[in-house]
Amino acid sequence: MKKHLKGIVLNIENIAKDTVRLEFSTPLESILPGQFVSILIPHKTLRRPFSVADFCLNSAFGTNNRNFDSILEENAKNKGAITVLFKLKGDGTNYLKGLQKGDMIDYLAPLGNTFTIPDNKNNPKNTASASGDITIKTTDARGCETVDRINQTVMNGTKGMDKDSEPSGAIETKAVACAIGVNSSKKALLIGAGIGIAPMLYLKKILDKKSISNYLISGFKTEEEVIKGSDGVVIGGSVIDKVQNLIDEFRPEILYSCGPKVVLQMVCDIAKKNELRAEIAMEKVMACGIGVCRGCVIKLEKDDAIKNASVCADGPVFSGAEVIWE
Amino acid sequence: MIDLSVDFGKFYLENPILTASGTYGYCDEFDAFLDVRNIGAIVTKGITLEERPGNEGKRLFETSSGLINRIGLENIGIEAFVNRKLARLRKLGINFILNIAGKTEEDYVQLAEISQREEIPAIEVNVSCPNVKAGCLEFGTDEKCLYDLVSRIREKYKGFLIIKLTPNVTNIEDLALAVQNAGADCISAINTVKGLGVELNFSGTKVVKSLVQGGLSGKCIKPVALSMVKRIKEVANLPVIGLGGISNLNDMLEFFTVGAEAIQIGTENFTNPSIAVNLAKELAEFIVKQGFRDLKHLKEELRK
Structure with missing residues (x-):
């Protein structure tokens, strides 16, 4: 309520x-x-x-x-x-x-609404420990449990990378992931772009709590803008360039994403190509925030009919397959 | 209990605070924030004959102390309103006014007939819509056109008939008189003021621009609204419901001063969703604190 x-x-x-x-x-x-x-x-x-x-x-x-x-x-x-x-x-x-x-x-x-969380049954590799992730659980000053992943540290350690030799400026995600021993099965692949990482971080925390194996890849324009908490980080290039490789490696059941429209659109395209479900959190200027003013509507295609949906009340999370892009 | 009532004869308000059309939907979302039965009356989202999807593209643009919207009257249509929303409003005992809009005179006449058939106690007519048969000039900008429209609605609808005037005219007085002569019961003023929002983004020499042409509302239009209400009251005898940029007790008192019997809260509902009920409480407290007998007494003193 x-x-x-x-x-x-x-x-x-x-x-x-x-x-x-x-x-x-x-x-x-x-x-x-x-x-x-x-x-x-x-x-x-x-x-x-x-x-x-x-x-x-x-x-x-x-x-x-x-x-x-x-x-x-x-x-x-x-x-x-x-x-x-x-x-x-x-x-x-x-x-x-x-x-x-x-x-x-x-x-x-x-x-607003929430993401669909897959159930973690019938997956022998579903727990964080079984999936081979290296995690450090700590308790912060507020008594809240935080999970800092080793591989995030690895990512942050790649300073001084020669951008000229890597035209996209991107870190080779796959190599890093393998280097720290990530298992090749993940139920959920989370894709954050820029500040769009925010809901992905909270979703990741909930997935971890439910022992649903997951991998969060995030993209940022520059190294100074990197927000911690991801399993893999792309700097400078497009986070989307890494997504196909991650799908091939982890065989996720679902993609989740939040970020600029162009990224979300590409996530939906990749999901379609791979016959995967994608859930995306969208953003639009809002007035009421509760669905009455109809200021933040987008168009959805559902059961062969096109209808309006408000990002604030019907969303912000939508099934990528239903969104009609302006 | 301080008497805050406003009795229009055909329509009664427990208190003078209404919520403006388009800012309260069909009143099924705000229950979370307040007891909607404590609002004087809610004015529904503008309803047309058929369901409308509204405008494509950007619909909102925030300005200094205001908001431009171009929603384009997205609504569920009158039949869906009658079938899905009306029973709930009645069951919960919510005092409401149906806001109607159309593209032709015939649209409005049919909506008036349905309102009469469904025994809807009060309707507010949005006349800021383009008249398709008159070159898309707005109904509310031409006195002859407005007189004809209101007369035809009046023939079909016997309940409390409010005409919501647009401020985008030169002589609001002539339009107020046209409404009065055509037999309406009340005027609400003002609808949104035409405005344009321009957003520019640069990437080197490349310019990405976004123009949002729509209706301006919010605090910045209050002086326009006050002036319009005052000018209407100077020529017309009809009661006036004032709206435009009201966000606190003092704003409300200013509208009473220039002759408004009641007021509507619009854009401020988005900023402060419990304002309608809070303002009624504040008004009652103010009346007691200052030593007025009731709302009528306060209005009399304000207008002396």
């Missing part, structure tokens, strides 16, 4: 060039991957939608959070924390960048 809520900024930090991670308290007890929050920006007409990049529900975190109860009465009920990521773009994101710990956030949540 969507609600109009208030939370307190628990953490705000730069995590990459022009990229900010914002964490705020919430009374919600759950939120699904793909869902988004719509944050009020003072003096702007429209709220700004942000995909959930992480959600934690943790009593240890709650104790720290109590310091803010004097700022916001409702905060006593806020036992959870929502994380969003954003790229500095306009007035809205620049306002948010200026927030500090303890500042109040007015938001609507949870909004």
